Amino acid sequence: MRTEQYILARVFVLPFYQANTTLFLFIAVMAGGFMSGAEHVALATFFVSMPVSMLAPIAVWALYTFKVLRFNQTLLLRAENTFMQHYCLLPVRAQWLGWMSAVLVQLMPAIGYGMFLVLIAIQQKAWMSLATVPLALATVLLLTVALLYRGRLHARQHTPGRLRRLLDKTFVRPYPLFFIEWIVRRQPLLLFGTKAFGCLLLLGITSLYTDESYDSRLLIMGVTVVAAANLQLIWELLQFEHVHFSIVRQLPLPFAQRIVYTVITLCALLLPETGIIITYFPANLAAIEAMVSVVYLLAATVFFLGILHRRDRGLDQLGGFAFAWVIGAVVLTLFRVPPFLLAAVNAIAGVYCWVRYFYLFEHRES
Secondary structure, three states, X not given: OOHHHHHHHHHXXXXXXXXXXXXXXXXXXXXXXXXXXXXXXXXXXHHHHOOOOOHHHHHHHHHHHHHHHXXXXXHHOOHHXXXXXXXXXXXXXXXXXXXXXXXXXXXXXXXHHHHHXXXXXXXXXXXXXXXXXXXXXXXXXXXXXXXXXXXXXXXXXXXXXXXXXXXXXXXOOOHHHHHHHHHHHHOHHHHHHHHHHHHHHHHHHHOOOOOOOOOHHHHHHHHXXXXXXXXXXXXXXXXXXXXXXXXXXXXOOOHHXXXXXXXXXXXXXXXXXXXXXXXXXXXXXXXXXXXXXXXXXXXXXXXXXXHHOOOOOOHHHHHHHHHHHHHHHHHHHHOOOOHHHHHHHHHHHHHHHHHHHOOOOOOOOO
């Protein structure tokens, strides 16, 4: 191993797996505890059966790749890693090889599942899917390396164009949409990746057992995972209100009005998942259960926002929290705890922490 590759492995690869150990344990528990080997093969066979169905694993790979990219960019901004600013002095080929070796190891979970899909595609003679898997993995790998190579070490000044300045002056947007516009501009991959993952997961869950009686607990467990997938977006909302647009914190607004505005923002964020639940809701379930599922999804995000106000957490600390919450919610669902009760507990706990710790919250500098 060359010196620069060894340094990148120590600075980026090892901390990445250490910070995400809980996430990988959660995936292992969910994959190994709820699905047998035959079911994994059946799911992979479904993925490779049609090019359209390959969008599901590709969306997950894209979301995971964004997590890798965001993690590396965060480490680059830390004071102890300022020496990486001199990495650009190396030959271009050495820089690319170094980044590629580090990112390749970070993407090994996605590559491993991709190899599994390749084997299934060969067995099923699904040649289109066979070509799609390596192409998709190569694309996310090269895109990540290119973004890291192209000056992500330094903050760049951004000057809005004339059209955008004209739109900003012409159309006055209400406050609940401020965060939506901000996250679209700042983290579009995070937003669209999270929404794609949530919609595809809900679409798959609501499409199961079309010829049999559908158990509503399966939908609630799916909504639980989708809510946890939105945790980083909730964290970004917290950072927006307290760090990037902190003037809102100083405004003399009644707290009830603050809650209403933020809940409207959360509702706008959850519109794609809500649309999937309503559109593809199982026919044998009562309409009230669809409403309860949507309310539970919203209550979970309110709970996340309230709990995050208790103390400032880094992105690397969200995985353990999400893992514990998902496991607890899934266990309670399996024991037939009513979903409206879960929603009520989450909403009450979230609002309580929100009100209690809103003005006590202090941002911790990285």
